[in-house]
Amino acid sequence: MPSTLSKILLTACVVVACGSRTSSLVRVDLEPEGANCLEGGLAIHTGVDTNNNRELEDGEIADTEYLCNDSGSEVACTGGTIVVGTQTVRTAADADALAGVNCINGDLLIAGSDLGALDTLADLAIVTGDVVIAGNSELTSLDGLASLRDVGQTYLLQGNPLITDLAAVGKLRRAAQISIIGNDGLVDLRGLETFIDLDPVLTIANNGSLASLAGLDSLTTAQRNVLIRGNRSLVSTAALANLRSVHLLEINANPALAQLDLVGLQKVDSRLIITTNPALTAIELPALLTLGDFIQVQTNAALTSISAPNLITASHVLLTNNTSLVTVDMPALVLTSGRIELVTLPRLTTLGLGLLSSNGEGLTINGTTQLASLAGLGSLSSIGGSLLVTKADALRNFTGLEQLEVVFGDMTIANNAQLARFTGLGAFGEVGNNLTITSNPLLPLSVSSSFASGITVRGATTIE
Numbered sequence: 001m002p003s004t005l006s007k008i009l010l011t012a013c014v015v016v017a018c019g020s021r022t023s024s025l026v027r028v029d030l031e032p033e034g035a036n037c038l039e040g041g042l043a044i045h046t047g048v049d050t051n052n053n054r055e056l057e058d059g060e061i062a063d064t065e066y067l068c069n070d071s072g073s074e075v076a077c078t079g080g081t082i083v084v085g086t087q088t089v090r091t092a093a094d095a096d097a098l099a100g101v102n103c104i105n106g107d108l109l110i111a112g113s114d115l116g117a118l119d120t121l122a123d124l125a126i127v128t129g130d131v132v133i134a135g136n137s138e139l140t141s142l143d144g145l146a147s148l149r150d151v152g153q154t155y156l157l158q159g160n161p162l163i164t165d166l167a168a169v170g171k172l173r174r175a176a177q178i179s180i181i182g183n184d185g186l187v188d189l190r191g192l193e194t195f196i197d198l199d200p201v202l203t204i205a206n207n208g209s210l211a212s213l214a215g216l217d218s219l220t221t222a223q224r225n226v227l228i229r230g231n232r233s234l235v236s237t238a239a240l241a242n243l244r245s246v247h248l249l250e251i252n253a254n255p256a257l258a259q260l261d262l263v264g265l266q267k268v269d270s271r272l273i274i275t276t277n278p279a280l281t282a283i284e285l286p287a288l289l290t291l292g293d294f295i296q297v298q299t300n301a302a303l304t305s306i307s308a309p310n311l312i313t314a315s316h317v318l319l320t321n322n323t324s325l326v327t328v329d330m331p332a333l334v335l336t337s338g339r340i341e342l343v344t345l346p347r348l349t350t351l352g353l354g355l356l357s358s359n360g361e362g363l364t365i366n367g368t369t370q371l372a373s374l375a376g377l378g379s380l381s382s383i384g385g386s387l388l389v390t391k392a393d394a395l396r397n398f399t400g401l402e403q404l405e406v407v408f409g410d411m412t413i414a415n416n417a418q419l420a421r422f423t424g425l426g427a428f429g430e431v432g433n434n435l436t437i438t439s440n441p442l443l444p445l446s447v448s449s450s451f452a453s454g455i456t457v458r459g460a461t462t463i464e
Contacts, residue, residue: 027044031066079102107130131156181205189214246269262288301324306327337361357379363386368391
C-alpha cells in the first residue's frame with residue numbers, strides 16, 4: 001500500500017476552482033496519524049468558495065473525506081502492463097503516459113486537471129490503492145475508466161461539476177469504499193444499476209443537484225455502510241425500495257427530503273441513523289424486523305410520525321429532539337437489550353410500544369411535555385438499567401406501567417409539573433440502586449414517602 005509520503009504529491013495539485021460554472025472547490029491536506037486515520041493519510045475537503053478567492057479556506061469546508069493509509073490490500077496486479085507507485089494525472093500528457101497500462105500498483109490521482117475525458121486510460125483494469133478523481137472542472141465523462149474493475153482501497157469521485165453519469169463506477173467489481181461527494185452535475189445515480197449485493201462502503205454526500213437516488217433501484221443488500229449525507233436537493237429515497245438488508249444506514253442533513261420510505265428494508269445489522277433532515281415529516285419502515293444495534297432519530301424538526309409496525313428486536317431506540325413528533329408506532333417490539341431514550345419530544349402524544357416486555361439498559365422519558373399516558377408501555381415488566389422520568393409535564397400518574405416490577409438501576413422522578421400519584425405502579429417492588437423523587441410540585445411528600453416505604457430500595461432514597 002502506498003505510504004503517506006507517496007500521497008503528498010496530491011497536496012500540490014488540488015486547491016482548485018471548478019471553473020466559472022460552479023464555485024465548488026476541492027482541497028487536499030495530509031492527515032496525520034490519529035483518530036481519523038490511525039496510520040495517517042489524506043483529508044480531502046469540498047466546499048464553496050464564498051469569498052471568490054479561488055482557495056478553499058477552513059471556514060468554507062462543507063465536507064471532508066479521509067483516505068487512510070492501510071496495512072495492505074487484497075487487490076494485486078495479475079499481469080499485463082504494470083506501473084508502480086502513485087500516478088498523478090493533471091494534463092493530457094500525464095494521461096497519455098498511462099495508455100495501454102492494465103494495472104497501477106499504487107494510487108491513481110486524477111486531480112485539478114483540465115481534461116474533458118479519460119479515454120487513454122481505457123485499458124486500466126486494476127488499481128491496488130486509491131483512485132481519486134477530484135476537482136476536475138472540465139471532466140464530462142468517466143467512460144475512459146469503464147474497464148476498471150478492482151480498486152484496493154477507496155474510489156473517490158469528488159468535486160467534478162460536469163459529471164452526470166456513473167456508469168463507469170457501476171462497472172466496479174471490488175473496492176473498499178466508493179465515495180461520491182460534491183459532484184453538482186449529478187441529478188441522480190444513473191449508472192449504478194449493477195449494484196445488487198454491495199460490499200464496499202457507499203457514501204453519497206453533498207451533491208448539490210442530486211434529487212433522487214435512482215440508479216440504486218437494484219440494490220438489495222449492502223454488506224457495509226450506506227451513508228446519504230448533505231444532498232441539498234434530495235427529495236426521494238424511493239430508489240431504495242428493494243433494499244432488504246444493510247449493515248449501517250445513515251440518512252443525515254438532506255434538507256429537502258420530506259418522507260423516508262424504506263418499504264423493503266427488513267434487517268439492519270448495526271445502526272439506522274436518521275438525523276437533521278429538517279423537511280422530513282414521516283419515517284415509514286413497514287418491513288423492518290430486526291436492528292442489531294440502534295435506531296437513532298434526532299433533530300428532524302418537521303417529523304411527525306415514526307412507523308415500524310413489524311420491528312421485533314433492537315438494542316437501542318434513541319429518539320431525541322424531534323420537536324414535532326406526535327406518534328411513535330412500534331407495536332411488535334418485544335425486547336430492547338440497550339436503552340430507550342425519548343428526549344425533547346414536546347408534541348409526543350402517542351407512544352406505541354405495547355409488546356415491549358424487557359428493557360436492558362434503561363428508559364429515559366425527558367421533555368415529553370404532552371405525553372399524558374404511559375399506556376404504550378403496557379407490557380414492560382423490567383428495566384435493566386435506570387428509569388428517568390423528568391419534564392413529562394402532562395403526566396399525572398403512571399397508568400400504563402401496571403406490569404412493571406423492577407428497575408435494576410436508579411429510579412429518578414423529577415420536575416414533572418402535573419404528576420400527583422403513583423397510580424399504575426401497583427406491581428412495582430424493587431429499585432436496584434438509588435430512588436430520587438424531587439421537584440414534582442403537585443406530588444405530596446407523603447405520597448412519595450408512602451410509595452418508597454412500600455418497595456425495596458437497595459441504594460439511597462431522596463425525596464424532596
